[in-house]
Amino acid sequence: MTEKPASQAFWGGNPPRAVSEARFQKLFDEADAMSIQGYLPDGEVVYWNRASEHIYGYTADEALGRNLFDLIIPTDMRPDVEAAVRLMFETGQGILPGRLELKHKDGHRVPVYSNHTVVTVAGQSPVLFCMDTDMSALDQAEAELRIAATAFESQQGMLITDANGVILRVNQAFTCCNGYSAEESVGKTPRLLKSGRHSLEFYIEMWRSIIDTGAWHGEIWNKRQNGDIRADWVTITAVKDNKGDITHYVGTQTDITQRKEAEARILHLAFYDPLTRLPNRRLLLDRLQQAVAASLRQQIAGALLFIDIDHFKTLNDTLGHDVGDLLLQQVAERLSACIRENDTAARLGGDEFVVMLEYLSPNLQEAAGQAEAAGKKILASLSQPYKLRHHDYVGSVSIGVTMFPTLVSTTDELMKQADLAMYEAKAAGRNALRFFDPEMQAAVSLRAELVNGLRDALRKQQFRLYYQPQVDRNGQIVGAEALVRWDCPVHGMVSPAEFIPAAEDSGLILPLGAWVLETACLQLAAWANHPAAAKLTLAVNVSACQFGRADFVDQVIEIVSRTGANPHRLKLELTESLLVENVDEVIAKMTTLKARGIGFSLDDFGTGYSSLAYLRRLPLDQLKIDQSFVRDLLIDPNSVAIAKTIIVLSQAMSLSVIAEGVETEMQRVLLDSLGCHAFQGYLFSRPLPIERLDRLLLGGVSGN
Numbered sequence: 001m002t003e004k005p006a007s008q009a010f011w012g013g014n015p016p017r018a019v020s021e022a023r024f025q026k027l028f029d030e031a032d033a034m035s036i037q038g039y040l041p042d043g044e045v046v047y048w049n050r051a052s053e054h055i056y057g058y059t060a061d062e063a064l065g066r067n068l069f070d071l072i073i074p075t076d077m078r079p080d081v082e083a084a085v086r087l088m089f090e091t092g093q094g095i096l097p098g099r100l101e102l103k104h105k106d107g108h109r110v111p112v113y114s115n116h117t118v119v120t121v122a123g124q125s126p127v128l129f130c131m132d133t134d135m136s137a138l139d140q141a142e143a144e145l146r147i148a149a150t151a152f153e154s155q156q157g158m159l160i161t162d163a164n165g166v167i168l169r170v171n172q173a174f175t176c177c178n179g180y181s182a183e184e185s186v187g188k189t190p191r192l193l194k195s196g197r198h199s200l201e202f203y204i205e206m207w208r209s210i211i212d213t214g215a216w217h218g219e220i221w222n223k224r225q226n227g228d229i230r231a232d233w234v235t236i237t238a239v240k241d242n243k244g245d246i247t248h249y250v251g252t253q254t255d256i257t258q259r260k261e262a263e264a265r266i267l268h269l270a271f272y273d274p275l276t277r278l279p280n281r282r283l284l285l286d287r288l289q290q291a292v293a294a295s296l297r298q299q300i301a302g303a304l305l306f307i308d309i310d311h312f313k314t315l316n317d318t319l320g321h322d323v324g325d326l327l328l329q330q331v332a333e334r335l336s337a338c339i340r341e342n343d344t345a346a347r348l349g350g351d352e353f354v355v356m357l358e359y360l361s362p363n364l365q366e367a368a369g370q371a372e373a374a375g376k377k378i379l380a381s382l383s384q385p386y387k388l389r390h391h392d393y394v395g396s397v398s399i400g401v402t403m404f405p406t407l408v409s410t411t412d413e414l415m416k417q418a419d420l421a422m423y424e425a426k427a428a429g430r431n432a433l434r435f436f437d438p439e440m441q442a443a444v445s446l447r448a449e450l451v452n453g454l455r456d457a458l459r460k461q462q463f464r465l466y467y468q469p470q471v472d473r474n475g476q477i478v479g480a481e482a483l484v485r486w487d488c489p490v491h492g493m494v495s496p497a498e499f500i501p502a503a504e505d506s507g508l509i510l511p512l513g514a515w516v517l518e519t520a521c522l523q524l525a526a527w528a529n530h531p532a533a534a535k536l537t538l539a540v541n542v543s544a545c546q547f548g549r550a551d552f553v554d555q556v557i558e559i560v561s562r563t564g565a566n567p568h569r570l571k572l573e574l575t576e577s578l579l580v581e582n583v584d585e586v587i588a589k590m591t592t593l594k595a596r597g598i599g600f601s602l603d604d605f606g607t608g609y610s611s612l613a614y615l616r617r618l619p620l621d622q623l624k625i626d627q628s629f630v631r632d633l634l635i636d637p638n639s640v641a642i643a644k645t646i647i648v649l650s651q652a653m654s655l656s657v658i659a660e661g662v663e664t665e666m667q668r669v670l671l672d673s674l675g676c677h678a679f680q681g682y683l684f685s686r687p688l689p690i691e692r693l694d695r696l697l698l699g700g701v702s703g704n
């Protein structure tokens with residue numbers, strides 16, 4: 001027995017003709033991929049399979065019996081198609097298979113690949129069979145390929161690897177960017193570009209993302225062929241087949257080094273001091289906040305060191321700002337060299353620096369020891385000689401230290417505490433280090449309370465002016481010194497010794513001083529109408545910061561003229577401390593006021609350190625011997641010598657002289673014998689409210 005060929009087996013041997021026909025009919029009818037239509041010579045549709053329904057939109061029922069040319073031949077093709085069809089039927093000559101664009105029921109064109117054949121069966125009309133394959137999907141796929149190919153050759157560097165990461169293709173931009181040609185890249189892996197700057201964890205994280213989400217994007221430092229290391233923005237996308245298995249990876253790469261550099265520059269400007277390149281205040285505060293939070297969490301101490309260059313202003317004024325800048329830069333370098341990698345050295349501005357130490361011992365005592373050691377190292381380093389251009393300079397700094405964490409301290413408070421401790425260090429003679437301690441804090445809080453109280457007192461008019469008589473050698477009252485008091489509802493009458501310094505620091509001395517001057521001038525104006533008081537002079541204390549204001553002279557003139565006070569009866573008490581400022585300006589101001597008749601007395605004389613050369617140039621009227629010398633006259637020969645010198649000096653300069661703080665008759669007699677004939681002190685009277693002074697001046701002369 002011979003074996004049947006496989007095809008015969010499939011077709012089931014030689015079937016009867018009808019069976020075979022039925023099979024072919026079914027095959028034709030249901031061939032999904034190929035549209036088959038049959039036409040009579042006049043174009044009438046006699047066969048229309050299922051695929052034709054799909055491709056051209058007409059059901060077999062709609063198509064059968066209608067004419068080819070009405071159905072799927074576009075009007076413009078009609079003459080050609082008619083001629084070709086006629087030729088086929090007449091000569092049997094086939095039309096070459098080829099692409100056509102025929103018409104769908106809804107009007108759109110359908111690209112097809114068309115085959116034709118004329119089937120002639122004896123006794124029947126010949127039929128033209130057209131077999132069309134829809135090309136739409138293929139066309140679209142081709143277009144997509146073209147798009148993909150164009151996209152692949154874009155500006156971005158691109159590479160495609162297989163599932164194992166072996167490079168299959170790279171584009172032109174990839175070669176441009178990295179330097180590797182396609183030949184040099186294909187067959188390698190992207191490790192070709194590895195810069196060595198990323199940790200293993202980085203790559204693990206990246207692959208986890210690709211596996212979990214099918215993609216990753218981020219910044220990678222890549223190495224170019226020429227060895228440059230550049231920052232790239234990279235995306236990696238997994239390509240999967242229809243089973244969901246990864247077949248390829250597509251990577252894109254954009255060089256963002258320039259952008260990153262610009263970003264870094266901007267960041268640097270925002271967070272670093274341009275002169276010293278140290279972190280600036282903003283960055284320091286940011287790091288401090290994090291450090292404080294971390295120290296609270298981990299129970300590890302840190303320290304904040306406030307560093308201020310001693311006498312920086314003098315250096316700046318004498319050698320110029322350029323040299324000052326050089327010093328700041330060198331200080332910054334030395335500071336950076338003094339600290340560990342985890343610590344921060346920052347410049348707050350001016351000559352103020354801050355060092356923040358982190359990760360000190362959890363034992364606060366020990367941590368303070370570490371901070372002190374670091375501070376001392378800084379002190380030592382910064383007091384080494386500096387070479388500033390051709391100047392050899394020896395400088396020093398003062399350092400204030402505060403520790404953290406404490407349960408209550410905010411970054412703001414820590415900065416204040418370290419600043420405060422720094423001032424203590426300065427007060428201790430500079431080139432020193434001081435720790436902040438809570439007592440210091442208490443004093444500061446008290447001061448803040450006091451300033452608030454004073455502000456309130458101004459608003460509520462709780463200030464009073466007292467008057468302490470000044471007498472001549474006969475005990476006759478010749479004038480008075482106005483002394484301010486705070487009539488506090490809580491603390492009673494508060495002495496100015498307690499609040500004037502706070503008023504000066506806070507600037508409240510300006511409104512307060514104006515009030516004192518105005519009240520005193522009103523009093524002078526009132527006295528002018530009473531014979532017993534009309535000749536009295538009134539001394540008013542003026543703080544250096546008050547006098548230093550540009551508008552001080554105008555203010556005095558305005559108040560004097562508005563109140564109608566006689567300027568010749570007004571005497572301003574100045575202290576030597578105001579000579580620290582520009583002496584020429586001081587002289588100019590005094591001269592202007594003096595021209596209006598106003599007099600000047602130099603208060604607390606002998607306690608300051610004004611040079612006699614300056615003193616001689618001031619348009620003064622009076623020197624006031626400080627009460628400390630008067631107090632010690634009888635026990636300290638030195639005080640006698642000083643008092644005597646002042647008196648001689650006043651005579652030499654044709655100034656009057658007055659002694660304050662005279663409490664005993666012995667003091668008065670001694671001063672009188674030395675040549676001082678004007679006195680003020682408890683021996684004669686304490687400072688009095690105006691009613692009591694008036695009574696003293698012959699029973700109520702004042703109209704006030």
Ligand code: C2E
Pocket residue numbers: 468482483484495496497500513516541542543603604627660661662663680681682683687
């Ligand atoms: P000062 O100008 O040296 O005023 C003299 C101070 O000595 C006054 O203290 C006065 O009460 C006190 N005093 C007078 N005689 C005697 C005495 O015999 N023995 C003793 N131990 N002390 C005597 P006060 O009133 O407490 O003023 C203290 C300081 O406050 C003043 O010192 C002055 O510097 C400042 N001050 C007072 N009023 C004003 C003001 O209106 N403006 C400014 N800027 N400062 C003022």
Ligand code: CA
Pocket residue numbers: 481541573603
């Ligand atoms: Ca005074």
Ligand code: CA
Pocket residue numbers: 603604624626627660
């Ligand atoms: Ca005084």
